[in-house]
Amino acid sequence: VTEIRGLIERKKRGEALDADELRALCRTVVDGSVPDYQLAAWLMAVCWRGMDAAETLALTRGMVATGATLDWRDLDRPTVDKHSTGGVGDKTSLVLVPLLAAAGLAFVKMSGRGLGHTGGTLDKLESIPGFTVTLPLERMRAQVRRIGCALVGQSAELVPADGRLYALRDVTATVDCVPLIASSIMSKKLAGGAGAIVLDVKWGAGAFMQSADEARELAAALVGIGGGADRRTRAILSPMSEPLGRAVGNALEVREAIDTLRGGGPPELWTLTRELGSHAMVLAGAAPDLPAAVGRLEALRDSGAAAARLEALIEAQGGDPRVVEEPERLPAAPHRELFTAEGDGGWIRRVDARGVADAALALGAGRRIKTAPVDPAVGVVLRVRTGDRVAAGQPLAAIHARGAEAAAAAVERLRVAISLSDEPVPTPEAGFEIVAGAVA
Amino acid sequence: VTEIRGLIERKKRGEALDADELRALCRTVVDGSVPDYQLAAWLMAVCWRGMDAAETLALTRGMVATGATLDWRDLDRPTVDKHSTGGVGDKTSLVLVPLLAAAGLAFVKMSGRGLGHTGGTLDKLESIPGFTVTLPLERMRAQVRRIGCALVGQSAELVPADGRLYALRDVTATVDCVPLIASSIMSKKLAGGAGAIVLDVKWGAGAFMQSADEARELAAALVGIGGGADRRTRAILSPMSEPLGRAVGNALEVREAIDTLRGGGPPELWTLTRELGSHAMVLAGAAPDLPAAVGRLEALRDSGAAAARLEALIEAQGGDPRVVEEPERLPAAPHRELFTAEGDGGWIRRVDARGVADAALALGAGRRIKTAPVDPAVGVVLRVRTGDRVAAGQPLAAIHARGAEAAAAAVERLRVAISLSDEPVPTPEAGFEIVAGAVA
Numbered sequence: 001v002t003e004i005r006g007l008i009e010r011k012k013r014g015e016a017l018d019a020d021e022l023r024a025l026c027r028t029v030v031d032g033s034v035p036d037y038q039l040a041a042w043l044m045a046v047c048w049r050g051m052d053a054a055e056t057l058a059l060t061r062g063m064v065a066t067g068a069t070l071d072w073r074d075l076d077r078p079t080v081d082k083h084s085t086g087g088v089g090d091k092t093s094l095v096l097v098p099l100l101a102a103a104g105l106a107f108v109k110m111s112g113r114g115l116g117h118t119g120g121t122l123d124k125l126e127s128i129p130g131f132t133v134t135l136p137l138e139r140m141r142a143q144v145r146r147i148g149c150a151l152v153g154q155s156a157e158l159v160p161a162d163g164r165l166y167a168l169r170d171v172t173a174t175v176d177c178v179p180l181i182a183s184s185i186m187s188k189k190l191a192g193g194a195g196a197i198v199l200d201v202k203w204g205a206g207a208f209m210q211s212a213d214e215a216r217e218l219a220a221a222l223v224g225i226g227g228g229a230d231r232r233t234r235a236i237l238s239p240m241s242e243p244l245g246r247a248v249g250n251a252l253e254v255r256e257a258i259d260t261l262r263g264g265g266p267p268e269l270w271t272l273t274r275e276l277g278s279h280a281m282v283l284a285g286a287a288p289d290l291p292a293a294v295g296r297l298e299a300l301r302d303s304g305a306a307a308a309r310l311e312a313l314i315e316a317q318g319g320d321p322r323v324v325e326e327p328e329r330l331p332a333a334p335h336r337e338l339f340t341a342e343g344d345g346g347w348i349r350r351v352d353a354r355g356v357a358d359a360a361l362a363l364g365a366g367r368r369i370k371t372a373p374v375d376p377a378v379g380v381v382l383r384v385r386t387g388d389r390v391a392a393g394q395p396l397a398a399i400h401a402r403g404a405e406a407a408a409a410a411v412e413r414l415r416v417a418i419s420l421s422d423e424p425v426p427t428p429e430a431g432f433e434i435v436a437g438a439v440a
Numbered sequence: 441v442t443e444i445r446g447l448i449e450r451k452k453r454g455e456a457l458d459a460d461e462l463r464a465l466c467r468t469v470v471d472g473s474v475p476d477y478q479l480a481a482w483l484m485a486v487c488w489r490g491m492d493a494a495e496t497l498a499l500t501r502g503m504v505a506t507g508a509t510l511d512w513r514d515l516d517r518p519t520v521d522k523h524s525t526g527g528v529g530d531k532t533s534l535v536l537v538p539l540l541a542a543a544g545l546a547f548v549k550m551s552g553r554g555l556g557h558t559g560g561t562l563d564k565l566e567s568i569p570g571f572t573v574t575l576p577l578e579r580m581r582a583q584v585r586r587i588g589c590a591l592v593g594q595s596a597e598l599v600p601a602d603g604r605l606y607a608l609r610d611v612t613a614t615v616d617c618v619p620l621i622a623s624s625i626m627s628k629k630l631a632g633g634a635g636a637i638v639l640d641v642k643w644g645a646g647a648f649m650q651s652a653d654e655a656r657e658l659a660a661a662l663v664g665i666g667g668g669a670d671r672r673t674r675a676i677l678s679p680m681s682e683p684l685g686r687a688v689g690n691a692l693e694v695r696e697a698i699d700t701l702r703g704g705g706p707p708e709l710w711t712l713t714r715e716l717g718s719h720a721m722v723l724a725g726a727a728p729d730l731p732a733a734v735g736r737l738e739a740l741r742d743s744g745a746a747a748a749r750l751e752a753l754i755e756a757q758g759g760d761p762r763v764v765e766e767p768e769r770l771p772a773a774p775h776r777e778l779f780t781a782e783g784d785g786g787w788i789r790r791v792d793a794r795g796v797a798d799a800a801l802a803l804g805a806g807r808r809i810k811t812a813p814v815d816p817a818v819g820v821v822l823r824v825r826t827g828d829r830v831a832a833g834q835p836l837a838a839i840h841a842r843g844a845e846a847a848a849a850a851v852e853r854l855r856v857a858i859s860l861s862d863e864p865v866p867t868p869e870a871g872f873e874i875v876a877g878a879v880a
Contacts, residue, residue, distance in 0.1 A: 006613075036477035040484075040612075041484045041614060043481065044488065168477060171477070171478060173481060
């Protein structure tokens with residue numbers, strides 16, 4: 001206890017702890033030998049003083065050392081991984097994983113469940129009839145050897161320190177701290193064992209990070225850890241003011257992902273998938289440059305190879321692969337209605353991501369408490385984006401609900417979330433910014 | 441839990457919590473409804489962001505509201521209280537309490553026990569045969585009505601929040617934080633109910649605060665709280681590079697306090713007592729100005745009235761009052777030896793307060809763990825101060841020990857603590873600086 005107090009004291013004074021100290025601290029997190037109140041004080045001191053790149057890397061390594069790590073050296077293809085800081089309607093993993101597997105990479109995407117206004121990746125996958133996100137390690141390895149991909153829940157054996165630390169951060173207002181965020185994300189990526197890592201860092205009204213500067217700071221911390229740990233790492237920054245794509249809700253998002261993989265879907269989802277995928281290809285040495293990578297990814301989409309890989313993935317994990325060809329096999333909501341523009345129409349001033357998520361939550365697509373089930377079928381499909389011109393009475397969104405009452409609650413929230421202007425509104429900023437990490 | 445998280449979050453962002461919020465937070469400290477880890481995070485956020493005067497006052501009041509408060513309005517004389525930030529050899533309360541009672545004030549001094557290299561005020565008092573520091577409240581009130589003073593242990597009924605918060609600060613490296621120190625000190629003063637408060641804030645190598653600036657900052661926080669709570673409050677800053685007075689050890693310090701009360705003793709102890717006492721007199725309206733107050737205090741000392749009041753106090757609390765006239769009745773150590781100057785003598789470069797305290801601890805005068813007993817008889821009596829010229833073989837200190845072995849351990853520490861120079865050394869900075877509070 002006294003020793004830990006000394007570490008807290010030094011961090012409080014602004015000093016950096018060294019690798020041995022942070023490894024010991026992380027070990028005590030897992031073995032329970034340090035009381036939560038000392039960890040809480042240390043976490044707040046980290047929020048206060050920050051961590052330089054070396055200390056952040058040391059913390060991340062200390063966290064990784066608390067659990068098992070995956071080793072893919074026996075595999076015949078390069079391994080990639082991806083993390084997104086998240087956003088409403090983000091179903092990129094569902095497109096990217098089979099696409100890159102079709103391109104010859106190995107891609108095991110582990111996701112957490114967590115709370116959320118809308119379901120997480122695991123909830124989306126579980127809307128596919130029969131699909132399981134829980135695979136024993138050996139079965140997962142065999143699947144990856146065979147089809148190059150898996151989409152599973154975060155293994156409790158990897159980075160056990162992260163769970164306890166995150167739970168404590170959640171109740172001590174220490175979530176919002178770049179080195180703690182970065183070490184939490186990257187510890188799981190390092191333990192996952194992939195040689196190349198792409199990071200989707202979003203910023204703006206629809207994202208966790210509100211400004212581009214915050215996103216750049218986090219991206220720098222992330223790629224710093226990746227490079228320091230000898231992983232080829234790149235972060236792609238993208239502005240996000242509204243939901244990603246059009247669909248918000250579990251099965252609705254799976255359907256949009258399938259559409260995108262087959263060449264349809266909203267262009268912004270494909271654009272982001274292509275951006276992340278092409279960087280992953282180059283990092284993994286599977287393409288000589290970005291244009292070549294993009295060409296290959298588009299060919300895999302257009303040939304149906306990517307969609308076929310998704311079928312194989314769904315089948316391997318117990319799901320009904322026919323949903324790829326026949327998305328109407330996905331669960332569907334019994335009550336549908338359109339949310340239409342009131343008054344004289346005009347231009348879409350704003351589509352507030354949080355407001356749309358609130359509407360989806362009101363429909364039952366997300367959860368307020370960890371143990372609550374989600375409704376796979378319900379959600380919102382937007383028909384407009386910021387800057388679109390709309391006529392009076394034009395549909396702005398389709399609501400997929402259990403019943404009229406839930407739909408009415410969603411309408412109430414969409415009325416706030418989607419606002420109109422009498423004058424033209426510019427379309428939101430687009431474009432990516434790349435933060436590349438140097439391998440140490 | 442969520443509500444507390446919101447308060448932590450706001451403090452983390454640098455906002456001030458309001459009086460209602462801090463009162464609620466303090467209440468949860470006592471009723472145990474908030475987990476230690478959330479309090480720990482909040483404490484570290486306070487260290488980070490600080491508190492302005494209004495928030496510090498609100499916290500202090502919130503702490504006071506968790507327990508009982510004393511009310512002296514039925515008393516026929518003004519009430520005073522005093523707090524010292526502490527230092528090795530500080531026995532000022534033992535002199536000041538009977539002195540101000542003799543001057544017609546009511547003075548209840550409550551002290552904590554705590555850990556320490558040397559005994560605390562309670563340990564010193566308990567070296568007087570029969571003396572008890574535990575008085576039931578009604579008996580204490582009757583005693584104060586009769587003789588105007590009491591010297592007792594801190595009541596557990598006053599400010600119960602302080603105990604839990606202090607224990608948590610101790611293990612989370614959040615002790616060293618001005619608003620937390622100030623609210624801890626002043627909450628107990630406010631609950632004690634005195635109308636005038638003098639604060640002895642020491643700084644320097646022998647004190648808790650290392651620099652005058654730190655001491656000024658703490659003093660400003662303390663008098664800010666006092667004034668805000670409608671108490672006439674003054675802080676007296678004094679430099680402290682060596683122990684206060686000459687004696688370090690429980691009965692030895694009582695004897696020095698008695699000597700001082702009777703007109704003897706080391707001049708620096710009387711000087712500090714007179715300074716604190718005269719300000720207390722003026723604050724309490726018992727003297728028109730400082731020179732008048734000083735004259736009255738000196739007269740009370742010289743007439744024997746102050747010493748007589750100490751006799752009455754000792755008798756009222758079960759002790760043997762004859763120790764005042766016959767200090768040889770105090771416990772005495774069986775083994776005495778002198779620590780003498782080595783080499784050719786020279787000038788005293790430094791008398792390190794902590795080193796002298798270490799010597800006293802080695803003799804058994806203090807405690808390393810809370811439940812350990814202290815030896816009332818043992819200790820060190822210095823014969824020199826910084827700047828003194830000493831000849832070869834001249835005694836630098838007298839050691840009062842249980843035996844030769846303990847004395848040898850003390851000598852080893854004194855050899856480090858008292859260092860000599862070949863060249864003249866200036867005497868330490870002296871003089872007081874007053875920080876006065878405005879009553880709101």
